[in-house]
Amino acid sequence: GKRLSLLNLPLDVVTLEQTLDRLGDWMFRAPRAPHTVVTLNPEIIVQARTHPEFVDAVQEADLVTADGVGIVWAARQLHRQEVPRAPGYDIVRGLMERHGPELRVFFLGAKPGVAEQAAQNAVRDFGVQVAGVHHGYFDPAEDQRVADLVGASRAHLVLTAMGAGRQEVFNQYWRQVLAAPVLIGCGGVIDVLAG
Numbered sequence: 001g002k003r004l005s006l007l008n009l010p011l012d013v014v015t016l017e018q019t020l021d022r023l024g025d026w027m028f029r030a031p032r033a034p035h036t037v038v039t040l041n042p043e044i045i046v047q048a049r050t051h052p053e054f055v056d057a058v059q060e061a062d063l064v065t066a067d068g069v070g071i072v073w074a075a076r077q078l079h080r081q082e083v084p085r086a087p088g089y090d091i092v093r094g095l096m097e098r099h100g101p102e103l104r105v106f107f108l109g110a111k112p113g114v115a116e117q118a119a120q121n122a123v124r125d126f127g128v129q130v131a132g133v134h135h136g137y138f139d140p141a142e143d144q145r146v147a148d149l150v151g152a153s154r155a156h157l158v159l160t161a162m163g164a165g166r167q168e169v170f171n172q173y174w175r176q177v178l179a180a181p182v183l184i185g186c187g188g189v190i191d192v193l194a195g
């Protein structure tokens with residue numbers, strides 16, 4: 001597919017449906033290997049200006065979608081290119097709707113207790129399997145322990161919601177340990193799923 005460069009960050013020209021198809025392939029059809037997904041928003045672009053490691057994490061991501069209208073607008077202004085939106089919440093919800101009981105999800109992030117509630121709601125609404133839950137307020141010295149926990153869970157899909165930038169760097173740096181076929185940085189999505 002077509003990939004643009006937006007202020008030195010990649011952006012894939014993909015629809016939500018194409019995104020769901022590709023992530024479905026990575027989870028259930030391709031040889032098991034970790035893939036990282038970034039849903040690009042203006043906050044990540046701003047953070048990237050002062051955090052070079054954020055730039056690397058986005059540049060190395062397997063798929064970068066436009067989370068919202070700010071990115072769509074920027075692509076139009078800078079490239080005269082219409083880029084469809086594929087927001088993190090729509091991707092996560094779409095995967096749960098499509099794959100339901102065959103999908104094992106790890107909920108990583110948000111304040112203590114919130115990931116548990118999000119997982120309960122996802123089971124109730126979509127029948128997904130819960131691979132595990134962990135809050136997103138651990139010290140960087142704990143990164144390896146948390147990554148090991150996720151890796152041992154055999155999740156297909158890891159929702160990493162620990163704030164713009166940190167979540168993308170965590171997924172990219174630890175992807176071989178996390179070892180799930182889809183790792184997605186998805187900001188406030190665990191809060192939204194918790195209701």
Ligand code: UDP
Binds near residue numbers: 043109136
């Ligand atoms: N979050 C987290 N750990 C952190 C910072 C944030 O788990 O150290 C969670 C926060 O609870 C929320 C999500 O990340 O569920 C997005 O947080 P926020 O909106 O503050 O971050 P942004 O994406 O705006 O940078």
